[in-house]
Amino acid sequence: MAVSQSAITQITQDDVEDLAFGCALLGTGGGGSVGGAILETRSAIRKFGSVDVLQLKDLPANGLVMPICGIGAPTISFEMLNNGGEAQLLRREVERVFNKPVVAIMASEIGGSNGVEPVMWASRLGLPIVDADTMGRAFPEVQMGSFFVRGLPLTPIILVDFQGNVATITPTSGASAESESRAFTIAAGGVALMADYINPATTMIGNVIDGSLSTAIEIGRAVRGSTDPIKKLRTLLGAQTLITGKISEIKRRTDAGFVRGSVTIRGTGTDAGRELRIEIQNENLIATENGRVLASVPDLISVLDTQTGAAISTEEAKYAMRVTAMAWPCDPLWRTAQGLKTVGPRAFGYDIEYVPVENSPR
Numbered sequence: 268m269a270v271s272q273s274a275i276t277q278i279t280q281d282d283v284e285d286l287a288f289g290c291a292l293l294g295t296g297g298g299g300s301v302g303g304a305i306l307e308t309r310s311a312i313r314k315f316g317s318v319d320v321l322q323l324k325d326l327p328a329n330g331l332v333m334p335i336c337g338i339g340a341p342t343i344s345f346e347m348l349n350n351g352g353e354a355q356l357l358r359r360e361v362e363r364v365f366n367k368p369v370v371a372i373m374a375s376e377i378g379g380s381n382g383v384e385p386v387m388w389a390s391r392l393g394l395p396i397v398d399a400d401t402m403g404r405a406f407p408e409v410q411m412g413s414f415f416v417r418g419l420p421l422t423p424i425i426l427v428d429f430q431g432n433v434a435t436i437t438p439t440s441g442a443s444a445e446s447e448s449r450a451f452t453i454a455a456g457g458v459a460l461m462a463d464y465i466n467p468a469t470t471m472i473g474n475v476i477d478g479s480l481s482t483a484i485e486i487g488r489a490v491r492g493s494t495d496p497i498k499k500l501r502t503l504l505g506a507q508t509l510i511t512g513k514i515s516e517i518k519r520r521t522d523a524g525f526v527r528g529s530v531t532i533r534g535t536g537t538d539a540g541r542e543l544r545i546e547i548q549n550e551n552l553i554a555t556e557n558g559r560v561l562a563s564v565p566d567l568i569s570v571l572d573t574q575t576g577a578a579i580s581t582e583e584a585k586y587a588m589r590v591t592a593m594a595w596p597c598d599p600l601w602r603t604a605q606g607l608k609t610v611g612p613r614a615f616g617y618d619i620e621y622v623p624v625e626n627s628p629r
Contacts, residue, residue, distance in 0.1 A: 304380035315393065318389045326370055416606050509561050
């Protein structure tokens, strides 16, 4: 990604919309809609104060960093709102289990509301936030993070729901980390708040996607006021336009804690006569045209409002929306053998070989 990062040292109310714009784009349709997260985060900053942004090297080496995210089906999160106390409960349980204080928050994934809400929680808790995450985008399953790919030992996972129920899971594998966390989330009604990959700052150095928070904000800043946001984003991200048209069909269901289905885009203008189908599992996974794969995970695929460039989440896609589908390369971590094993097409049940988006047929 060709985004140049300036030094982001603090997030104020004025930064939240830029952050949300970038997070929605990096969410590739998932991570939760950013609309509510904008309001919640601005309200928290107004009440509790701005949030300092730190690098891992600036934290005490043994200080505990708490990655945080919402888990569940994004469609359900529209109806099940935060009660405001989940993060305090999560922090108390993390400190009890690890027997040391949390010194900073980090987004588990920078995509969607899961990239924005950690700023809200950091403000509420009076903690700084780390300029990093474990994905550089959004992925739908718990084990799909940089720590798992790097082979670091699994740590306890803490989950809370809006009713105040708390669960601590000590997983034996990536698969059990996902299945056990998902089981709690389904029992909680489909949405929960989770802390995973909890580690001291020194362990995280070199094992996360650095600069992701700054990247999201810089994307928002760069596009704000642009007269041609699609062109701006294409240049900024090194992205390729897959199709420009309108949504002609949506198949969407909530299944086992995920939003699953597909979105079909029928081309207009110079793309008239073309049709693109995008398969989804919370996030946009595979984009095909006439059976040809144009882009796939782990590369990023986002569906954007053609006029504004704003990303459209999978739960907000509607029939007849005028959209542009765009794809661009993922972080190099995901193109390693272990990265592809964890988040490549076959990890989602698609029997296709991964081809980098820049090398895909057009």
